[in-house]
Amino acid sequence: MSRTPESLPPAPAPRPSGPQVVVIGAGIVGCALADELTARGWTDVTVLEQGPLPAPGGSTSHAPxxxxxxNPSRTLTAFARYTVEKFDSLRExxxxxxxxxxxxxxxxxxxxxxxxxxxxxxxxxxxxxxxxxxxxxxxxxxxxxxxxxxxxxxxxxxxxxARAVPAARAQLERARGRGARVLDRHTVTGIERADGRVTGVVTDRGVFPADHVVSAAGFWGPVVGRMAGVDVPLxxxxxxxxxxxxxxxxxxxxxxxxxxxxxxxxxxxxxxxxxxxxxxxxxxxxxxxxxxxxxxxxxxxxxxxxxxxxxxxxxxxxxxxxxxxxxxxxxxxxxxxxxxxxxxxxxxTPDGMPVLGPSRALRGFWLAEAVWVTHSAGAAKAVAEWMVHGRASVDLHECDLTRFEDAQRSPSYVAERGARQFVEVYDVLHPLQPMEQPRPLRVSPFHARQRELGAYFLEGGGWERPHWYEANAPLAEGLDVPARDAWSARYWSPVAAAEAKAARERVALYDMTPLRRLEVTGPGALGFLDRMTTNNLRKRPGAVTYTLLLDEAGGIRSDLTVARLGPDHFQLGANSPADLDWLLAHAPGGVTIRDVTAGTCCVGVWGPLARDLVQPLTHEDFSHEGFGYFRAKRAYVGHVPVTALRVSYVGELGWELYTTADLGLRLWDTLWEAGRAHGVIAAGRSAFNSLRLEKGYRAWGVDMTDEHDPYEAGLGFAVRMDHEFVGRSALDPSAVPERKLTPLLLDDPAAVVLGKEPVSVGGGAADGYVTSASYGYTLGRCVAYAWLPPLPAGTGVHIAYFGDRLPATVAEEPLFDPKMTRIRR
Structure with a gap:
């Protein structure tokens, strides 16, 4: 006897698969995450909520x-676009x-x-x-x-x-249909752990074992974080x-x-x-x-x-x-x-961005915090991809938990900066506009001298960074520097042109202290770094190598400058705290990795007269024959022991000179006094950025991220396929890229763009966007790099700037000194 469909028993729930995941919080983010995880096959998911469903009383329950x-952030825009797409398909x-x-x-x-x-x-x-x-x-x-x-x-x-509560409910129902459990009226009281890894979540109604725990608790995030021993800067x-x-x-x-x-x-x-x-x-x-x-x-x-x-x-x-x-x-x-x-x-949060990703302090503990309804589904999708596949399909470096420095994690800092983010939520903010307080927070040993020279400081990563020096204003008199519009003239001075000119013609000192420095040591250091990076590091001590950190999909996680100071001793010039986190997560026993930035400092000495300045101060041979390009050497400069790297990010002869923080001021004064005879100046980041773009040097996090591979980004020269490294199997050097990081020169000598502007090739919709841009004072044109389809040099494009269409032309790179004669002399 057959039964009608109505009389059939309900189909059994699918058997959960994948690791055990506990999501704390059934607001819009937790519900979206349960849906995204189960859609990717991780169905052993339990969502715990302290309040009653469907409106448990967090921010989602009252969100407008x-x-x-x-959004100025491409990542947040991608999150919001996905949220619209997903919510538009949901029905309650x-x-x-x-x-x-x-x-x-x-x-x-x-x-x-x-x-x-x-x-x-x-x-x-x-x-x-x-x-x-x-x-x-x-x-x-x-x-x-x-x-x-x-x-x-x-x-x-x-x-x-968005109808936030119905959208949360609809996503929860989809997750339930794939096997997820949703339990309200369960208050989390603790996080269990063993051997540095999360093992479960304790509630007032029992313990839930877990391989992964995700805090999606909204403004209760710091409370859950404290249970796990993890700071949540919110x-x-x-x-x-x-x-x-x-x-x-x-x-x-x-x-x-x-x-x-x-x-x-x-x-x-x-x-x-x-x-x-x-x-x-x-x-x-x-x-x-x-x-x-x-x-x-x-x-x-x-x-x-x-x-x-x-x-x-x-x-x-x-x-x-x-x-x-x-x-x-x-x-x-x-x-x-x-x-x-x-x-x-x-x-x-202190920078207004979400806090996403795994914690180094407790393996298996994840954050999906400070996410508003606008970005909820997109952020949840990214975290789910990260958990299941090891990476997200969009760049997350702006949202990564590890982006905050230790100095930016104090409760006072988080409270002060969070309140300021509230005040500025609708303000017109310039991309270079620094925070006003708390400053100064981190200063280099040269700070007192910089102030004496009238440094104009902007801030990054908590560091005070000189962008130009008013002491150089007389050098700008008489220079033909085009007038700027009001927007691009903010946080800029024509003094930057004079500083760039001095670096091209004489010699300049640059404070490179904020450049992150990691020390990697131990008997397995070489093998470890060889596996983690793309270039050939198996060179004799004294070699310096530019190389890349890739993820398993071949995306660029970071770029590094690696100096081999000894057989088992390496100094890495890195970008963000995420680099340290990535390396620590992969380091084997016997390898020690330390962030030595705070205890050291660096002066970049660059310009045609750099050797004339430095050589008389040291007994070591700083000639081209005795100290070649991309080499490292320990020496004394005056009374100061330094590690000297012959590298240049401004396209001129010179060195990065590193020493300990206690000797930094003595190093600066020694170089300054000796440099007077050569017309030395102190130069700031504004000139530095102009000079590095004229040379086509990329800035990670701006010009390329893990959304890009080395060949698209024009960094194939830093990849050696003759050894195994993370991401190697995902690379195809023979593939024709569909997009490339492309140098552009604006046609109008007076035109300037700043970055993130749309670029069109045929005059219609945007075909790409600008990453970095700066006026090239040596070239007499604004230089802009943009992600575009492959285009031959000479192709005309247009960059939209405040509603105007500025013509620009695809250029050959490097735009300045293509034969590298100025650096290698």
């Missing part, structure tokens, strides 16, 4: 759901989890209008539809606007509103959100929202429809930090009269100025009042 895809009770009403950002000042043109450039570069529109078009899109003060807007038709802050009473102008609205999500960033405000009401969010108020260790649990919050743990009482005094701005922009609000409001808690 705004999704604006365009038959209702889509994404409403593509579009986005509209307003400009009421010329500065903001220029910023919207720049954002339109980002959108074009990263593949997001958008255009700068007139005030009249803004009125068409949002009829309630008073556009008398509006100068224009940026309209992105594919942006919109500061929760409260953000005001309010809803008006019903508006007659919106009466009878059948849809939740039909108009674009509106941003009034000049007043730190945003607006969205809720049927016949308007929801308003404000970042205009004072920062309201929240202690994550003091946030109550769900039941405690409810007992205290709060709707959820992440919802704090509305502070009317903070709201009052914003309400006046709202009524000026939307006159219809003058006839209504705020019906309800709350201060909702969100997560902020």
């Amino acid at each position: 759901g705004l999704v604006f895809q365009t 009770d038959g209702v889509p989890c994404f409403r593509p009403v579009g986005g509209l950002e307003l400009a009421t000042t010329p500065e903001r209008l220029a910023e919207l043109h720049r954002r339109a450039g980002y959108a074009a570069a990263w593949g997001v539809r958008g255009e700068v529109v007139s005030a009249a078009r803004c009125k068409e899109l949002w009829p309630l606007l008073d556009t008398s003060a509006v100068l224009g807007g940026f309209h992105t038709p594919d942006d919109g509103l 500061q929760p802050l409260a953000h005001q959100y309010a809803r008006t009473r019903p508006l007659p102008e919106l009466a009878g609205a059948a849809e939740e929202a039909v108009r674009p999500v509106l941003r009034f960033q000049d007043r730190d405000l945003y607006f969205r429809e809720h049927h016949d009401r308007i929801g308003i969010g404000s970042y205009a108020h004072r920062p309201l930090p929240v202690d994550p260790f003091a946030v109550p649990g769900y039941d405690e919050a409810r007992a205290g009269g709060r709707e959820m743990p992440s919802s704090y009482p509305f502070t009317a005094a903070d709201w009052a100025p914003s309400w006046q701005d709202c009524r000026r922009l939307l006159p219809a609000l003058r006839a209504t009042e705020i019906e309800e409001g709350f201060n909702g808690v969100f997560s902020f």
Whole structure:
């Protein structure tokens, strides 16, 4: 006897496979991660949530759901694009989890209008539809606007509103269907570990064994991190959100929202429809930090009269100025009042980016923190790929947990910088704009002398970095340096041209102390580095080699300069804390790796007269015959012991001179006094960047990342296929690349771009984007490197810059001194 489909028993749940994974937190990120992991075959996934589902009381439960895809970060834009794509395909009770009403950002000042043109450039570069529109078009899109003060807007038709709680629920159901467990009302109280590896999660209702644990706990991330012995650099802050009473102008609205999500960033405000009401969010108020260790649990919050743990009482005094701005922009609000409001808690990091990835402190413990709804599905996909496949399909170096220096992990730093990120969330920020506090944090031993010379400092990695010196201003008088537009003139000075000229004609001292230095020692050091890097390191002590760190897929994780100082002793010039983390994760017994940056310093001595300056100060032979290019030598410069590397990132003769931090000032003074006879100057990063681009030297994290292989990036010369190394099997030197890092020269001698601008070949949609750019003072043209399809030299392209189309031409590289005669002399 056959049975009807309705009478059949339910199909058994699939047997879980893959390692045991526990995800802590069933907010939008935890739910998305469970879905992404199970979709990739890791179905032994348990999601633990302390609150009740489907709205457990974290940030997701009150999120307004705004999704604006365009961001200066290509990675965050990719996250948002995937989130839109995924949520658009999700349904909860038959209702889509994404409403593509579009986005509209307003400009009421010329500065903001220029910023919207720049954002339109980002959108074009990263593949997001958008255009700068007139005030009249803004009125068409949002009829309630008073556009008398509006100068224009940026309209992105594919942006919109995410229904966060339904999207979380829909993703959880898909994960459940593949075998995942979802348990609410389970409060995590501890993380079990053994031999430096996570083994389980302790809750108030039992212990859950785990091979991997992912903290997706949102603003509770620092609490979970402390249980695991892992710092989570995250500061929760409260953000005001309010809803008006019903508006007659919106009466009878059948849809939740039909108009674009509106941003009034000049007043730190945003607006969205809720049927016949308007929801308003404000970042205009004072920062309201929240202690994550003091946030109550769900039941405690409810007992205290709060709707959820992440919802704090509305502070009317903070709201009052914003309400006046709202009524000026939307006159219809003058006839209504705020019906309800709350201060909702969100997560902020010191640099405003998410915190993703595995912890070195506890193997198997992962973070997926400080991710907003906008980027949730994309970030979850990246973490799932990382866990299952060992790498993500998008570059994550801006989000990697390891990116923060130790000096940037103190609770005071995280709190101060997190609060500043809140203040600046809608500010117009220049790409070179440094943080104001806490500074100075890290300074080189030369800092006092640099200040005496009038150094203009910018900041990176906590380091104070001179970009030019006002003492060199007289050298700039009479130089033919094109005037700049207001944007590119910020954090720039024509003094940089004089410093670049001095390095080309005489000699200059550059502070290279912030360059990360790793020391690798031990009897297995050579074999280890040979396996980890692409070039030939089996050279005699004294050799210096430029090489690459690749991942298993052949992507460029970093580039290194490796000096073999002894048979088992190597000094590595590296890029970020992630390099140390990667090497430590692969190092065998008998190999010691130390970051020696803080205890050492470096002066770059470069220019045609560099040998005239240095040779009289040392008894060692610094001639070309006695000290060849890409060689290392220990010597004394005056009274100071140095490790000298004959390398040059400005394309001129010279050395990097390393010594211990205690002797740094003596080294600087020795070189300075001896250099007076040769017209020595101190030069900054602005000139350095110009000179290195004229030589075509790449900057990792800007020009190339693990999304690129060495041949696309023009670094095939650093790959020797005659030995085994990580990523070798993924490389094909004979393959024709579909894209290349391409040098461009702008046709107009006065034109300048800064990076991240879209580049078009045929005049239509963008074919690529600019990575690094700087004016080449030796060449008399702005140099820009861009990822483009392979193009022959002489091909004309256009770079979009604030709405203008600047013509540029593909050039042969290196643009300066192609025969290397200036370096090898």
